[in-house]
Amino acid sequence: FGEGNNASEDTELRFATCQSLWSQIKLETEQIQENLNKQLFDNLISFLRQSHSEFQEKTTEWTYQMKSREIPTAALVLGVNVTDHDLTFRSLSEILQNNFTPYIALLEAKDCPGIKNLMQKLMRQLMNCYVDVDSLEDEDYVQVSQNRIRCSMTSIINWYESVTKKTDSETPSKKRTSSSRHCQSPPVVVIFKDMESFTTKVLQDFIVISSQHIHELPLVLIFGIATSPMIIHSLLPHSVSSLLCIELFQSLSCKEHLSTIIDKLLLTTQFPFKLGEKVLQVLINIFLYHDFSVQNFIKGFQLCIVEHFYSQPLSVLCCQLADAKKRVNSLSHEQCENVRRLPSFRRYVESQVSEKQIALLTEDNFLKEVIQKLLEDLHFYNENYVSVLRCLHVFTSSLPKYPLGKQIRELHCACLEHEVWETEEYESSLQLVRMLNKSDLVTILQQCVEILGSSSGNEFDKTVEKLKEFLTQFQKLEAEAFQERDVSVSSQKELQKKTDLYHLQKTLLELKESRRSKKLTKFEMLRFEVVDYIDSLVRNYLVPADHKTLHEIMYFNTASVLRGHLNAAPRIALHTALNNPYCYLKNQALKSDGGSMSNKAPDICIVYKLHLECGRLINLVDWLEAFSTVVMAVEGPNADAASSDQVDDTIHARFIRAVSELELLGFIKPSKQKTDHVARLTWGGC
């Protein structure tokens, strides 16, 4: 972590800060995920309980006897973000294990190419979990079961019977503890993690087999489905699906999941670390364009944290305000120089008067004081920023066509990118706000009051008061409007009395005019006032972060690094490596000016460059000729006698080796159309 930086840059402290920050964030995300899945899991567990209760009752009712027994099955639709499923299933099985049943088997398609493997896997998992629950005192039993090679349903049933009997005959105290958590004969839950990948035959066979033993073995299936539940019908024929009693459960969509994560992780003041606009955009783009994986988003976020703390020496100050102030006092001279080198700080210095400039650039102590003040500013800026952003979001999210984006993250990006009030979208959305009707406006204002009231900063007291004032004015207006309506109603009554057409027209016109003028005077004036006020709030508080001094400490903004790490481009990397070896080898001799080929480059690079000039089929002899001329270019004058007609053996060997390396990399393959030709597998430059 600290390599390349000298010790004075507080590497250890930075490392510690980074670690603690990450652990906090990790805890928070886990919490969020748990809460999000809670609803789903609760539903699922209640379903499992219910299906299980039917097993218990063993009623002799007529309907019960007549109905064919179906295997209770939960179809769990989880969305296409397969990478997140693992975590979900893990927490699901944990929850089930803790308060429902100890017998859980998680099956994956890649482990079960045939029914035999499936049964083996199932048995191993079930019998192991038996060991987990009970103490290890009956180890010999486990030994027996492991030696048993016979894996069929009957042995599972025998095992199940022996296990449940055992719990019955246990000491009462132990029994009570076990039965409080698990029911008397807990069902066996089999989870198919990725339903789509299972072969049809395996699933069918398994379902047919287990449906025959459903009376002896209370089995519950859970299908993890990534696409749509239609897959059940396309995988299983009717004769098999009629053995199942399928109920559907849908998990939260991953987009909503992401929104909550962003809401809780980025739009809070809880964590000092912030993402810059470009970085956030990269992460969101990867999410939306490529994988929909929240897990990957969090990993990317983690990478940002690590990268920030690694590359930015001043990130030592990226912690809670109180700590940061303490740390400022103990900054070394080099660190002070680092601060002075920050572009945002330079801008700040330039805006000061000259004496102060000198003091800032020469005296460390004065600098530290200023830094403290600036950090405080930045902190308050963050706090206010979030609240005002939420207010603005309340306004914009109710507008038609969403000129500033539907999600708060879009608004957040827009605000971070540039001064939002300069943009056209902002202008048009303000226009739209000016046309909102009263009831909408009132509810929006109430929401704003709530948001601002709940924020910790006391700076907003005045704002809240102002908004409340607006609200009361609106109420007053409403009261007036009531009276008005009375008037208008009475005038309408008058109108009904009149029968003369001419008079009627006249009064109607009058009414219309009066209504228009009145509204302009009262309600619209107030509405304009509100909009102007909101506008001023936005201008005050939603300044982009990179206009703030010392923003580099808290904001991570080097998107190119992140993109290079997360959005790997193997073809391009390979091409640059072969075309321009200097880029990776850093050998001065290889530094070339692009077009020419030097013979000092590795053989494979020369071969690669030569092959770029060829068409689809490459003649090996011509290729070898060209290769040898390039390689011999320098030694040319003194070796021309040897190379007159025969190619040197070593060069021949080098060439063959380089060509086979290219074949290994997948650029060429031997062709059957022509002898001593190879076919190119790539087109164009890369």
Next chain:
Amino acid sequence: MPNLEHPAYPAATLLHLEGLVPCRESQVSMLLSIFGERQQFSFPSIFIYGHTSSGKTYVMQTLLNTLQLPHVFVNCVEYFTSRLLLEEILIQLQNCSSEKGQTSRVPCDNFNDFIRLFKQAVASRELQDQTLYIVLDRAEQLREMETNILPAFLRLQELTDRNVTVVLLSEIVWELFRPNTGCFEPFTLYFPDYSIGHLQKILSQNHPPEYSADFYAAYINILLGVFYMVCRDLKELQHLAALNFSKYCEPVVRGEANERDTRKLWKNIEPHLKKAMQTVYLREISSSQWERVQHDDGEPGQLKGLSAHTHVELPYYSKFLLIAAYLASYNPVRTDKRFFLKHHGKIRKTNFMKKHEKTSNHLLGPKPFPLDRLLAILYSIVDNRVAPTANIFSQITSLVTLQLLSMVGHNDQLDGPRYKCTVSLDFIRAVAR
């Protein structure tokens, strides 16, 4: 009335048996005459076939149980390897011969061992003089085991030299079983489908104790009227009858109609059954959900079936990849230039082309296409530049795992893998929106 008659068995047992197997009297009497008396050698192997739930398994089981013939009953799906199957037969043999309860496991790897152990097992038991029946249910699975299993089972009597008969139960005809090399031809017996009258009779037999048989028979009549067109599966019909019966009884319970008022009852139940046909029967909604809805008297319309959730949310580029794959699968290669290049040549209108395009490509199914073509189409349909990053490639493989694309051919995967698009036009339309 074709009474079951056989000198070897008491008449009372036969009468009881007859009551248990309605509409299958002729088959049972045929089987009985083949079986002969207990000690007589029977036909070495019998092959019984018939459509799903035509009572094969049930008849065999009740026959063997009520007459208390020594038998072994094995399902070939459950014991999916030959080894498991043979071992299971031996274990059951041990169980039914000696009541000791201890089952010493005997490893049995091949048929040779099986015959040896089988002889031992039969020799050790007191029922030597009786015919032993080995029933193999779902015998079509035997074809997927080792090639010697099926012929050996057919000749088991000859190989073991014991009084044993093997009964194979299957849903497909014997012609599909017959191995290439000559084998013993079993005696084949066909179980025809139950007719509507048979179904009526069988279903009405198990009426609930609270209601009269006539009342239930009327209900079955209505049920069959709705479902007979789509479903002749006895088990399924029984299940559906049990599910919907409470609804049928509702007017009676409430006192609005008496048991004889069939017309009123019919009016009440008919739309309900039709709805059931569209939902429960297809397993769009589960039976327990159906019961709950019935109980709450709610509209089944609020419950969305499985097919209602067809929408799949995909990442941005995955959508484009899928669309590109669809285009590559259903458009011929030569039209690519015309569709995806900005400066394509003039469209030649030839008669040949028109004639060819009359057979819709959608009827022909998807065609495989190489990866390069997929990417080329992708680049041309996405507006902005797409870098060929690892993310794009991993998306292709994840589409394969989601079974939206499928890989064609397994050899030579590294250079030029070929894919096929497996989604329907409707799905693509929904994605493209």
